[in-house]
Amino acid sequence: MSGAPSARSISDLTLRCIPPLPEHVARPWDTADEYLLTETSADKISVIVNDRFGALFCARPQAFAWSDSISARNNWLSNAQENHLPDAGEQRILSQLQDIPADTEQVLLRIPKNSEQLIYWLNIITKAAPHAVIYLAGMAKHIPVALLKQLESASQRYQQWPIRKKARLLEIEGWRSPAIQEFKGYRTDTGLQLGAQPGVFSRDSQDIASYLLLANIECPANARHLIDLGCGNGLLGLTLAQRWPHINITAIDDSLCAVESCRRNATENQLPLSAVHNDSLTGLDAEADIIVCNPPFHDGHRQTTDIALRMFRDASEHLTDSGELWVIANRHLPYFAALKRTFRQVTTVASDKRFNLFRARK
Ligand SMILES: C[S@@+](CC[C@H](N)C(=O)[O-])C[C@H]1O[C@@H](n2cnc3c(N)ncnc32)[C@H](O)[C@@H]1O
Known part of the structure; x- marks a missing residue:
């Protein structure tokens, strides 16, 4: 796409937590973000889910993005502005997860703390974009083994990448949407x-x-x-x-x-x-x-x-x-x-x- 902003690596970006937090308390990106960016293609139709401060949002300025958290969305926009990505604005932000485009090829998802919420999101993503490959990342210590087993058993294809810099990356396709109580x-x-x-x-x-x-x-x-x-x-x-x-x-x-x-x-x-x-x-x-x-x-x-x-x-x-x-x-x-x-x-x-x-x- 001519004139479209190109993908950036995290090290080229200036990222901040807003409101500001001391570095020993929270940093605006981690090695799980890096893992997602190095192992996924910048050229595919992509959706980012649950980025906290905008590292993924700014590194992939052509991707759509969704988060349950409005403070996360505000952080994306501030960091996009800081990095002179004016087009990386509100039109990229999906108001509902259900709005994921049907032709999405890949989803870059940061695993939330609540496993039931993750299953719920995966069900919605799979319904809206059944052919998307879903990459899930998080810090290894935060991902329970029971969740890994659940993801493996409910996916037609499941790949667990080696732990890298304390981060874990998973790749799934053909999610079989287990039934959960939505309300x-x-x-x-x-x-x-x-x-x-x-x-x-x-x-x-x-x-x-x-x-x-x-x-x-x-x-x-x-x-x-x-x-x-x-x-x-x-x-x-x-x-x-x-x-x-x-x-x-x-x-x-x-x-x-x-x-x-x-x-x-x-x-x-x-x-x-x-x-x-x-x-x-x-x-x-x-x-x-x-x-x-x-x-x-x-x-x-x-x-x-x-x-x-x-x-x-x-x-x-x-x-x-x-x-x-x-x-x-x-x-x-x-x-x-x-x-x-x-x-x-x-x-x-x-x-x-x-x-x-x-x-x-x-
Ligand atoms: C301890 S829960 C209390 C929920 C409810 N009031 C209750 O007593 O059951 C705290 C709530 O604050 C919300 N929260 C966290 N950060 C927030 C923020 N920056 N602005 C508004 N709400 C926030 C959380 O999503 C959560 O629902």
């Missing part, structure tokens, strides 16, 4: 039926941390708008929508499957709630009287408090003057001190053996 969940003790797609946090049962928050949270006087930040299947926002019908509720999550699950749960439980796919509160001009948050402590395989700390800072900027942030978290996490740095008044409202519930006021 399943549990009933809460307030009578909500909450389902979720594979990969959504706490899909099988109610997260135990949530009980302490829901038992102790109070509605500030005159509150009109509540944000459920990091909503997952919508458990917190929907339970509070049931309890406080006079309040408008917005639920936000970085994960598309979480947002879609939450939206469906709102409809099926006939509760008014608007679910938004967003990275924390970045770019939103919403103001809230109350923000509830059961913050994430992982980014993929990496344990991190960075996202939670950013959520706290964002919350302080989006609360009304009398607004309150309610945070439920494991006791060992240093969130009291972190909240103290941003908020005028922080109270531990309740605790049990494992969790603390904090209320922070501006």
